[in-house]
Amino acid sequence: MGALRSPRGSPARVVPTYRERLRVPVRWWIQWGLMVASFWLAMIAAIPGPLPWYITGGLLVVLIWLLRWYGSARIVVTDEWFQAGRARIERRYLGEVEVLEAARMRAVSGPEADARAFLALRPYVTAGVRITLDDPRDPTPYWLVSSRRPRALAAALTAPVGPPTTEDAAIR
Template sequence: MSKSQGYDERLAVPLRWWAQGTMLVATLWLTVVVAVPGPTAWVVTGVALALLALLLWSYGDARVVVRDGWFQAGRARIEAEYVGEVAALDAEQTRLVAGRDADARAYLLLRPYLHRAVKVEVVDPADPTPYWLVSSRHPEALADALTALPKTR
């Protein structure tokens, strides 16, 4: 996306999670069909498959959006005027900032299947959160969109 259009990313779970979850449900079906033959096994499997789909879909539904003077990461939103320094991090930098060098007051929107992130400084004096650390498949594009946000200060 160009800077004028903003940025919009859904942190969807990878296809391999869906495949592994399906194999888990298939294993459950095999276990249940041996123990409880008949339609009960299919009902249990159907419920398990529905729960798996709901869980994976909701976990991967987190959005990262930069638009109209706002930055939204998951359920959190911040106005452009409170966005400070922005840095696109590689996998090693993300690991350090999320682990050893982490600040417990920071807002984190991290996904284990995304190894890169963007660190966004919060410059609101009324907000105790020092920074946001947000996973992204395209951290450079997200950082560019955040840098291009018009500041009203």
């Protein structure tokens, strides 16, 4: 079976039933920005000329890139796929979904952790979900995924799979 096509003949885009981006919190931007500012202050006092400005500008660019990269982890659920970060799995291989509040998430990601599990965790997100896998060929017992809205994520993962949906007009 080929790709789903829109009435105009182009490949249709599947609309996610759930989408979340695990951006870094504002306090990280403030803390690291203050770190760069204090570095600039120390350099401006020690090195004459424009060199401290160039170095600080370079550090600021690296900081922005790192925080945007680290905060770019996405969680996407469609009718057929579940994606957490760069990893993707077909929903038909997903088993039980457990919502984990902060204390339970700490236990599952710490003392009760299985080394074979797939982890998509962020330290600034305290809740998440644990999804067991129903694939006998995959040695991974479960996925542990951070989420700011774990109940909504669990609902999207356990919702019955419907017919494919598109952003374009209905296929006739």
